[in-house]
Amino acid sequence: MTNRRQFLKTAGLTAAAAAPAMLAAPHVKAQAPIRWRLQTYAGPALAEEVVRPCVDAFNKAANGQMEIELYTADQLVPTGELFRAMQAGTIDAVQSDDDSMNSPVDIKVFGGYFPFASRFGLDVPTLFYQFGLAEIWDQAYSEVGVKWLSAGAWDPCNFSTNKPIKTLEDLKGLRVFTFPTAGKFLTQFGVVPVTIPFEDVQVAMQTGEIDAIAWSGITEMKTSGWEDVTKYFLTNNISGGWCGSFFANADRWNEVPEHLQVLWRACMDSSHFRRLHWYWGGEARLRAGESKLELTTVPDAEWKTVEEKAYEFWEEVAAQSERTAKVVQILKDYQAIMEKAGPPYRNT
Missing domain, CATH: 3.40.190.170 (Bacterial extracellular solute-binding protein, family 7)
Incomplete structure (x- = not known):
């Protein structure tokens, strides 16, 4: 009985000592965030308006679990090589139109400025999310190892x-x-x-x-x-x-936990929304004098x-x-x- 009591007492102390270590394990893992390198088509000044806000918002909201490093036009690879670099995993994600990044899919011709496909900025998201273009883009890029994430309307x-x-x-x-x-x-x-x-x-x-x-x-x-x-x-x-999108290497995207995928999608949507009013108001004021x-x-x-x-x-x-x-x-x-x-x- 004495030995049994001693065992239970010792086991309790051992378990109590082990508990903090067990609880700490997830915390240690959280100290090594997922890191992405995202390159945009935009030069430094333009990038501050059209992508930096959503990247900064995501990094803050991700709370140390993931961090996106932003690079501007031609900073890591030439814009015309963006797709291949992302497909190969040299970079993790891209913000561009299909045309400029030299995408190999047949629908790249519609990226950027496809003549007279849109009259106003709101035409682009409506075409994607009410008329079926989103499903077509998702399918086309899944065939070449890239995850198409989100499209939005940019400037005329x-x-x-x-x-x-x-x-x-x-x-x-x-x-x-x-x-x-x-x-x-x-x-x-x-x-x-x-x-x-x-x-x-x-x-x-x-x-x-x-x-x-x-x-x-x-x-x-x-x-x-x-x-x-x-x-x-x-x-x-x-x-x-303009018709522009966010893309990611398919393997890198699949490694991202679902809650961070949802967060990044919300941040991309915020970027598209910001562009809608930034361009709409900016075009008017500048034309007005x-x-x-x-x-x-x-x-x-x-x-x-x-x-x-x-x-x-x-x-x-x-x-x-x-x-x-x-x-x-x-x-x-x-x-x-x-x-x-x-x-x-x-x-x-």
Whole structure:
């Protein structure tokens, strides 16, 4: 009996001593957070507006369990190599359009500025989350080892130049920094697309290597510093809202606990929301006089021919694959609904 009592007493002390260690185990694990490297398409100044807030919010809310390190355009890898680097696991996540990061999927043509697919920023999330584009993007990227996470609407696409554009003839011969798909579409109007690193754009405008920028609306012209090297802003656009997404290496995404996945999705949504009002208000204020750029406009009747050519371009894209044909049909159905709805959805 004495030995039994002694055993129970000793066992109790041993268990009590072991308990703190057992409780500490999860705490020790929490001291080694998951670390991601995310590179954005945006340069340093623009990144502070379009991605830094959501990354900072996530890192704070993750409470030491996960940390996302943010890198700006071309900082780790060139923008055109972003997809391959993410697919290989060299970087963990990307914020970009499909087109700029040189995605190998057939739907990359719709990323960035697909001509006249959107009239306003709200068109993009509506197409994704009410008309089925989200399911198509998720399927396409799951085939190539990448997790598509979220899409949102960013700024419109206008021309900024050092000579006034008042007619379509004025576009001929312009060497323009723009997105691949937009550049391909614009060649029929005499535009010469030029691909250079994001950070070289300002100097390229000053040296005359390029004559114009068709990358953004007027808000980004000011934020990126490009307003200082251009004189004119064409109010006509070829897209009312950019289509950009967040992506992740599929294996890295699967390693993230569900509660942190939910948190990151909420932070991405907050980023898309911020862009909607940042651009909407910014474009209006700057056009109303807060920008030093002089506004020019091609007459509506003449610009209508550009829109008509876009629908011909859509047919070429639809012929590329069964999936691109499905996307084009969704765009057509959506445009028909918007036009039938009338103002404020469409004025014509």
